[in-house]
Amino acid sequence: MSWIETFRTSLDAIRxxxxxxxxxxxxxxxxxxxxxxxxxxxxxxQVQVASAINSLGTNLLVISPGSTTTSGVRGGxxxxxxxTVNDADALSSHTVAPDIAAVAPSTSxxxxxxxxxxxxxxxxxxxxxxxxxxxxRSLSEGRFLTASDVSSEAAVxxxxxxxxxxxxxxxxxxxxxxxxxxxxxxVVGLLASAGTSSAQNEDDQAxxxxxxxxxxxxxxTSRTSVQSIYVEAASSDSLSAAYQEADQELLNLHHISTPxxxxxxxxxxxxxxxxxxxxxKTLTVLLGGIAGxxxxxxxxxxxxxxxxxxxxxxxxxxxxxxxxxxxxxxxxQFLVEAALLGLAGGILGALLGIVGALxxxxxxxxxxTVSPTATIGAIxxxxxxxxxxGVYPASRAARLAPIDALRSE
Amino acid sequence: MxxxxxxxxxxxxxxxVIDIRDVQKVYKTGSLEVAALRGVSLRIEEGEYxxxxxxxxSGKSTLMHILGCLDVATSGTYVLAGENxxxxxxxxxxxxxxxxxxxxxxxxNLLPSLSAWxxxxxxxxYAGVPRAHRRARAVEVLERVGLGDRIxxxxxxxxxxxxxxxxLARALVNSPAMILAxxxxxxxxxxxxxxxxxVFDDLNQAGNTVVLITHExxxxxxxxxxxxxxxxxxxxxxxxxxxxxLPS
Numbered sequence: 001m002s003w004i005e006t007f008r009t010s011l012d013a014i015r016x017x018x019x020x021x022x023x024x025x026x027x028x029x030x031x032x033x034x035x036x037x038x039x040x041x042x043x044x045x046q047v048q049v050a051s052a053i054n055s056l057g058t059n060l061l062v063i064s065p066g067s068t069t070t071s072g073v074r075g076g077x078x079x080x081x082x083x084t085v086n087d088a089d090a091l092s093s094h095t096v097a098p099d100i101a102a103v104a105p106s107t108s109x110x111x112x113x114x115x116x117x118x119x120x121x122x123x124x125x126x127x128x129x130x131x132x133x134x135x136x137r138s139l140s141e142g143r144f145l146t147a148s149d150v151s152s153e154a155a156v157x158x159x160x161x162x163x164x165x166x167x168x169x170x171x172x173x174x175x176x177x178x179x180x181x182x183x184x185x186x187v188v189g190l191l192a193s194a195g196t197s198s199a200q201n202e203d204d205q206a207x208x209x210x211x212x213x214x215x216x217x218x219x220x221t222s223r224t225s226v227q228s229i230y231v232e233a234a235s236s237d238s239l240s241a242a243y244q245e246a247d248q249e250l251l252n253l254h255h256i257s258t259p260x261x262x263x264x265x266x267x268x269x270x271x272x273x274x275x276x277x278x279x280x281k282t283l284t285v286l287l288g289g290i291a292g293x294x295x296x297x298x299x300x301x302x303x304x305x306x307x308x309x310x311x312x313x314x315x316x317x318x319x320x321x322x323x324x325x326x327x328x329x330x331x332x333q334f335l336v337e338a339a340l341l342g343l344a345g346g347i348l349g350a351l352l353g354i355v356g357a358l359x360x361x362x363x364x365x366x367x368x369t370v371s372p373t374a375t376i377g378a379i380x381x382x383x384x385x386x387x388x389x390g391v392y393p394a395s396r397a398a399r400l401a402p403i404d405a406l407r408s409e
Numbered sequence: 410m411x412x413x414x415x416x417x418x419x420x421x422x423x424x425x426v427i428d429i430r431d432v433q434k435v436y437k438t439g440s441l442e443v444a445a446l447r448g449v450s451l452r453i454e455e456g457e458y459x460x461x462x463x464x465x466x467s468g469k470s471t472l473m474h475i476l477g478c479l480d481v482a483t484s485g486t487y488v489l490a491g492e493n494x495x496x497x498x499x500x501x502x503x504x505x506x507x508x509x510x511x512x513x514x515x516x517x518n519l520l521p522s523l524s525a526w527x528x529x530x531x532x533x534x535y536a537g538v539p540r541a542h543r544r545a546r547a548v549e550v551l552e553r554v555g556l557g558d559r560i561x562x563x564x565x566x567x568x569x570x571x572x573x574x575x576x577l578a579r580a581l582v583n584s585p586a587m588i589l590a591x592x593x594x595x596x597x598x599x600x601x602x603x604x605x606x607x608v609f610d611d612l613n614q615a616g617n618t619v620v621l622i623t624h625e626x627x628x629x630x631x632x633x634x635x636x637x638x639x640x641x642x643x644x645x646x647x648x649x650x651x652x653x654x655l656p657s
Binding site (some may be wrong): 013329406 | 414477499501503508512523531534540586
C-alpha cells in the first residue's frame with residue numbers, strides 16, 4: 001500500500017469521525033495558539049523595552065556618583081557628591097579619551113515653574129549644549145543652549161513638549177518668560193517629543209545652562225558637583241573602549257588605585273537593556289512553559305482518542321488484516337492519522353494565535369510579535385506530538401490478531 | 410498398476426487447492442487447555458463446492474480460521490494452492506490472505522464510510538494495484554455479482570442481500586484460489602439466502618472453488634460436498650474417500 005493510499009485511508013477515517021477528530025484537534029489547537037501568543041507577548045515586551053531604552057540615546061554611558069557612608073550606613077549610588085564639572089571637562093578631552101564623542105554633565109531638581117498665574121512643577125535639568133546630541137534629542141522650535149549661555153550663566157531655558165503645553169497651552173512659548181523658583185528665564189527653544197521612558201517622562205522637563213542652575217537655582221554644595229555625566233561613545237563599536245577610558249580617567253582624577261573602591265559607577269545602554277530584557281525573557285520562558293504543558297495535555301488527548309479509536313475500530317482493523325493488510329501497513333495508517341490530526345491542529349492553532357495577536361493588542365494595549373520561525377516551529381511540534389503520542393495506539397492496532405479483531409462485537 | 414503394490418498409494422493431483430494433514434489446534438487459557446481440532450485431514454480440489462457443517466463447539470470456526478490463514482495450527486501441515494503455509498510469518502500470511510483467499514464474513518464487515526466500489530477495491534489497495542486499474546476491476550466484479558448500478562452506494566443504503574453481494578465482490582476482486590465464506594447467510598432472510606446461494610452457485614459453475622461454513626442444512630444442501638465436524642474431528646464427508654486416499 002503506497003503512502004498516498006495510506007494518507008487517503010487516514011483522511012477517510014478522520015472525516016468519517018468528524019466530532020471526535022475535531023475534539024482531538026482542539027487540544028493541540030489550544031496548545032499551539034497558547035504557545036504562539038505567549039511567545040509573541042514576551043517578544044513584543046522585549047521589543048518595547050529595547051526601543052524605550054534606545055530612545056534614551058544611542059551609544060550612551062551614564063556615570064553616577066558613588067555612595068556615601070555615614071556612621072556605617074551606606075547611602076547607595078548617587079548619594080555622594082563625588083562627580084564634578086571638572087570630571088566632565090576632563091572626559092571631553094580627545095587626547096585623554098579619543099573614543100568619547102561628547103560629554104554632558106547634568107544635575108536636576110524638582111522646581112516650580114510659573115507663567116503669570118499658571119504654575120507647574122517639573123524636573124529642571126542643568127546641563128551643557130552637548131546634552132542634545134548625547135541624549136539623541138531634537139528641537140521642534142527655537143534653539144538649544146549654547147556655550148556662551150553656559151559661560152555667561154544666561155537665564156535661558158529649553159522646555160519639553162509637555163511642560164510647554166502645561167504652562168502656555170497651545171500658544172508659542174519661544175521668547176516668553178517663565179519664572180523658575182524666583183528667577184525669570186527666557187524660553188529659547190522647544191524639545192521635540194520623545195515619549196515616556198521607563199524612568200521618567202522625557203517630555204516633561206526644563207533644560208537650563210548648568211552654570212545658571214548651580215549658581216542661581218540650586219545653590220549650596222551642589223555648585224560644582226553633578227548628579228550624572230552622560231557620555232556618548234564615538235560609535236557603538238567603541239562603546240566598550242569609551243567605557244574603559246572614562247573609568248581609567250576618573251580613577252586617576254579621584255586618586256583611586258583599586259577599581260573596586262571606585263566612588264562612581266558607569267552604566268551602559270547595553271547593561272540596562274540586558275537587565276530589562278532578561279526580566280522579560282524569564283517571563284517568556286515561564287509563560288511558554290505553561291503553554292508547553294497545555295500542548296503536552298493536548299498530546300495526551302491525541303493518545304487517548306487514538307486508543308479509543310483503535311478499540312472502536314477493532315473490527316475494521318481485523319477486516320483490513322483479513323484481506324491483506326500487514327502489521328506495518330496498519331501501524332502506518334494509525335500513525336499518519338495521528339500526525340494529520342496534529343498537523344491540522346497545528347495549522348488551526350497557528351491561525352488562532354495569529355488572529356489573537358492581531359486582536360489582543362487592541363484590548364490590552366500591548367505588543368504581540370508573531371515570528372514566522374516560532375509559527376512554523378509550533379506546527380512542526382504539533383505534528384511530532386501527534387506522531388509521538390500516536391505510536392503506542394498504532395502499535396496496539398498493529399499487534400491485534402485478525403481473528404480476535406473480527407470476533408469482537 | 411503393478412501387482413506388488415498391495416496398499417492403495419495416495420495420489421495427490423497437482424490441482425489441490427487445500428491440503429491439510431493431521432491439523433491440531435489447542436487453545437490455552439491460563440492453565441486450561443482446550444483442543445478445538447484434534448487431527449483433521451482434508452483435501453479440497455479446484456472447482457469444488459464444499460460445505461463444512463457441525464454444531465457449535467465442533468471446531469468448524471477454528472478450521473475456517475486455519476483454512477483462511479487467519480490463525481495457525483498448533484501442529485500439522487497446510488498446503489494452500491501448492492504452497493506450504495504452515496510456518497509463515499504474520500506479514501507473509503497477510504500476502505497469502507490478500508492473494509489466495511477471498512473472505513465473506515457473517516456480518517459482511519463492510520466499512521460503513523466507504524461506497525460499494527471503495528469497499529471492493531480494498532484488497533487491491535493492499536496488493537499495490539494502481540488506482541485506475543482498481544476502479545475498473547472493482548466495477549467489473551460488482552457487475553458480475555449484479556450490482557453494476559450500485560457502485561456509489563454506501564453499505565447503509567443497500568439491502569442485506571446487496572451487502573452480501575458487495576462482500577462477495579470484495580472476495581472475488583483479487584481472483585483468489587478459493588472463496589471462504591463464514592455463515593454467509595446467517596444474517597439474511599429466506600429470499601436473500603436463496604439469492605446469495607444462487608450467486609455462489611454461479612461462481613462455482615464458472616470454476617471458482619467455494620468453501621462455506623454453515624449450520625443450516627438447506628444451505629449445505631446447495632453444496633456438492635458436505636464435511637461434518639464433531640468434537641474437533643471429521644465425522645463424515647459425503648465424498649466418502651477420506652479414509653482411503655488420505656492417511657491421517
